[in-house]
Amino acid sequence: MFNAAIKAVDLVLNVSLSRRTVLCSIRHYCKKSPKKLRVSEALEGSNVGSNITVEGWVRSVRSQKDNLFVHVNDGSCLQPLQIVASSELNDALLTFGSAVEVSGCLKQSPSRKQPVELLADRINVVGGCDTLEFPFKIKERHGLDYVRQYPHMRCRTNVFSSMMRIRSAASSAVHSHFTERGFIQIHTPVITSNDCEGAGELFQVEPSGQMTEPDKNFFSVPAFLTVSGQLHLEVMSGAFSHVYTFGPTFRAENSQSRRHLAEFYMVEAELAFTQSLEDLTKAVVEAMLKKSFTVISYTEAIDILNRSSHKFVFPTTWGCDLQTEHEKFLVRHCGNLPVFVTDYPYDLKPFYARDNKDRPLHTAAAVDLLVPGVGELCGGSLREDRLDLLTARLAQAGMESTYDWYLDLRRFGSTPHGGFGMGFERYLQCILGVDNIKDVIPFPRFSHSCQL
Template sequence: MLQAAAKTLSLSRGASFSIRRYSVKTPTKLRVSEAVSGAQLGGNVKVQGWVRSVRPQKANLFLHVNDGSSLQSLQVVASSELNDPLLTLGSAVEVTGTLRKSPHQKQPVELEADQIHVIGVCNPVDFPFKIKERHSLEYIRQFPHLRCRTNAFSSLLRIRSEATTAVHSYFKENGFVQIHTPVITSNDCEGAGELFQVEPSGPENEEGEKFFSVPAFLTVSGQLHLEVMSGAFSKVYTFGPTFRAENSQSRRHLAEFYMVEAEVSFTQSLEDLTKNTVEAMLKKRFPVITYSEAIDILNHSSQKFSFPTNWGCDLQTEHEKYLVKHCGNVPVFVTDYPYDLKPFYARDNQDHPRHTAAAVDLLVPGVGELCGGSLREERLDLLRARLEEAGLEDTYSWYLDLRRFGSAPHGGFGLGFERFLQCILGVDNIKDVIAFPRFSRSCHL
């Protein structure tokens, strides 16, 4: 908009005259999220983003532009004179104009464009995504460097970001202290041996000499480090990447994924731990059955399973899916697993003859196991005996120290964040809820 101001200049001859000075009001730069919410309605604004759709007509040009700040794109309406062959799906643009209330119900506002400037060209011939085609998640997965440009995947990533914030908010509001547990570690928490070993690749390292003096691995869990911290803080959690060297191409497994893990001191009830923490975090209440009850359900089923269902066997995916369906197709807690199925740190229930551990898994529809946890064995004599039996007493002497110096009953759990997103979003493949999936024979970018 032009604003006039008059100024009188005196000349050296004593004469005087008036001139007008005009200034242009700088448009207000808005994010798309601000624009679609109605900020600066009626004002001169500038929006930058990427074209999500182009629809030229005889008299008008319609664009949808998004900068990643909003699930909803901003509709841009312009004269057909502003059409440009470079305005294609995926091109980066800067649009200046007036923000108006939209006459259509599909969007609350629209931007009447005065200027459209193409900042970054996108070749429509080579670009793998087309405006009039609906691409499946499986198709866009072939382009890990470009799939964030699609509406579907960018929406998934925004939801993932919001879910991450919600997890941190829950723990902060409930008095947990966040601990940054290490990515490189010398312990194998799960005991499954599915580890990525870490060694430097530079020529300056002597052959046969270990960088850390001991074997080092990418972490499979931050649990043991959280147990250390639970001796000083009664509630701790971590949220970070974990790694499993599983040679799997399934829709449920990744070599690198994120875990939400928590540890709570001064708790002696597995039910309290799961119901007070896991259910509160997920904001749902779930039925609870024991492992023994689960085996009875499987054995009385008319369904034929590929894997055995005798007491003492580990539950397989087919078993987990059946149990979820049997319980009404809702998430279900399974507690008190056979002692021999669980790692050395799980608390012994001492319930002979069926020897079980105070351990729990949360099974959910479409995914199977989402969350696993246990009470930890705080009794020094029982813990030492189990470590001796496994030949791990020297390796975990520091872990025994935790029980020798001010030990308190405690327990915790780990929740797979990608599986959680699969569950709440109904996404079939875990590779579609993480920006850069890592799995066997695949490490793009």
């Protein structure tokens, strides 16, 4: 390191200095230069007595006759570091929200409110903050509805920064869970040519510039932003048995509700050699909930709804899709515990769901998980692995040629298999009790709103 520093000095200054002179200068600087720490490292207390430098944003300023008290945080933790300085270091630019660099000696604090404090001998305001225009005020408590109006600034509030820390920890926990159980992570594509869900809620992908052949598709076929990585996971489960993906998915739903987004993250897993819905539901619980739950069939759910005295907006006849009001009622009916609803009508589920062959009801081996406060959290199914039944259903829908590659998966070494997908933002809503899904994602995307 010292040799490189000597060469750098020679090159920049274009002077010839003795090796001994430069070496002594560098050692002297390294000995005297304060150690740069993050606020979280300073608060640990292991550097008490050392000269340090911290950088961050001012959370509060309190000036007395002789002393100046400043709280600084750099986002490495929730607790700020208290800065104590002479009032002579006060600066008109030193305000709430300003970015600063502070150097001084780290000491144990005489107050129980914080373990250490920094006795500053230098405060440099790196970037000032216009407190009159700044949307968040130091002594005001701002609700989530208010801070949502400022997507570029809300990360500076305690409540939203706490949300993002939890989101980060939950994301790491998802990866750890699957890795520890031998799952292989697959980076499924964001751009795809298939509509996995068959609902038609797709964003089509097209180049913004002029193409040399304007009547041709860029990919030679229509391409879309993915609604699910499931079909690609099925491909990979034929080689790795247990696979998962965790990434962005997109739905062109014209919804302004508290539980829908146009862009959100999905945790999806696919398991080969899975032959029953019971195995699949156990996998979901082990992965995400780790608590007791109730299992009812779709037919039982419809019966519960029809026997209740509640007046529903949407119909509750057998064969109808369960709406949010139905889902929330079923959760309450079952004691506000997670509820697995199994064996949905065959016609309600996509082409890949396994036919239970239970005439006359005709249901599919599909399951939805309903949770308190949210409704549907995730859905899954056993996949149709019988080539003749899958071929017939695709032919009926006029999609046989489009999904010929999918039929190949059944022709060459197919196994009974199944999988599930869980909306990550809804999961965060569930565990945190957050009412609006837009408050658990950094930059929400929904109809008529794409800020930043």
